[in-house]
Amino acid sequence: MVDDDVDPSNMDDVEWATWTRMGRAEKVHLFSNFVTWEIDRAALPIKPH
Numbered sequence: 001m002v003d004d005d006v007d008p009s010n011m012d013d014v015e016w017a018t019w020t021r022m023g024r025a026e027k028v029h030l031f032s033n034f035v036t037w038e039i040d041r042a043a044l045p046i047k048p049h
Contacts, residue, residue: 002008006017022028 002014002017007013
């Protein structure tokens with residue numbers, strides 16, 4: 001579910017909406033050693049097994 005100004009089929013729109021509408025830094029928790037997706041710029045690359 002997204003706002004009317006975001007096209008959910010356009011990942012650039014989704015990424016823009018995610019980063020411009022995120023709450024204050026105190027409300028963001030970063031967890032290590034989790035697999036994430038490309039939109040998460042803070043994530044470490046997945047290492048091959």
